[in-house]
Amino acid sequence: MSTLAMQGAGFRPVRPLNRLFLDLFGAEKLFAATALVLMLMIPPTLLAMAFDGRTLLGENLWIKPLKFEISLTLYFLTLAFFARWLPEGMTETRWYRLFAGGVVLSTGLEMLWIGAAATQGIQSHFNTTSPLMAALYPMMGALATYLTSSSLIYGLAIRRAGGLALEPAFRFSLIWGLILTFALTVPVAGGMAVAFPGHAVGAGDLRVPHFLATHAMHFLPVAGYAAGRLLPAGMALPAVRFFTLGFVLFVAYSFAEAAMGFGFLGLIF
Incomplete structure (x- = not known):
């Protein structure tokens, strides 16, 4: 779709990401x-x-x-x-x-x-x-x-x-990366402050899920941008949705793992 056509359809023109x-x-x-x-x-x-x-x-x-x-x-x-x-x-x-x-x-x-x-x-x-x-x-x-x-x-x-x-895959990853930065960070940080005063629980380190949560705003948009560039149009958005779900589950896993006193990925390896 041309820039003029997008403007006529109500789109706001956005410069390519590599120029922003x-x-x-x-x-x-x-x-x-x-x-x-x-x-x-x-x-x-x-x-x-x-x-x-x-x-x-x-x-x-x-x-x-x-x-x-x-x-x-x-x-x-x-x-x-x-x-x-x-x-x-x-x-x-x-x-x-x-x-x-x-x-x-x-x-x-x-x-x-x-x-x-x-x-x-x-x-x-x-x-x-x-x-x-x-x-x-x-x-x-x-x-x-x-x-x-x-x-x-x-x-x-x-x-x-x-x-x-914006490409649908990138738009989805941008929106949910920002939302999940808040939605994941608050419970993880709250757990560190209330349930586990401190970040160390045995060999577990609650800073790992905290780091992942606070950087959802970076991990997800990067994944969305890469998917939009590397995957066919019909696959990019489903792939980013799957990545987002996996990211949330991974943050939850890393929090539970640390809370149980295991080192990072200690429950897997």
Whole structure:
């Protein structure tokens, strides 16, 4: 279908994916700027690691801030990139600007909490050793849930945005990758915080399902894009649906496996 025909049918023209990377910051400037700030925090954190040799639970104190800076940089860059497929004008609405501002504020408070804990040489997560930390931990959990909900909002909004000239396989993977980032991360993180205070259960490590869940927004769209390029048109969408189901089951399996105290893939090998 030609571009003019798509416009006549109600489609919004979308540039080929391989060109969109040249304009990464154009669709959602607030999230792109947040990613840039987080990225600029990485070098000072690396310097802190180099000059501050203190450790906690066998790791340098600055490992956790570094992990969050890298992870959240990738998260906000991804949202800024995917924002181009939101309903037209959505990012300029009042409710969206308030919501996005709250997400950025939540991120700032999370990083302040994690950095302050590193400075003091104490755990930021799973720390109830003082009344202050016991009160802060659930509050930070609520902020993290709010932060993660932006992927859910994006997934639902893109689902409602009809007329996108996207291949069906990629559109499906994009929508469900965003939705499942929230839908899988919240129960996994909740299990780590409540049922298993901490990430280690014997030889099991609950960080594995947590990593998989939070990166559904990357794994699924990559699979959808690859399927649309490598498989016949009639096979791409069913293949992505099957991959999505398998991904959800794999996250559930890795969580159950870790909760039972087995190392990753320990129930298989």
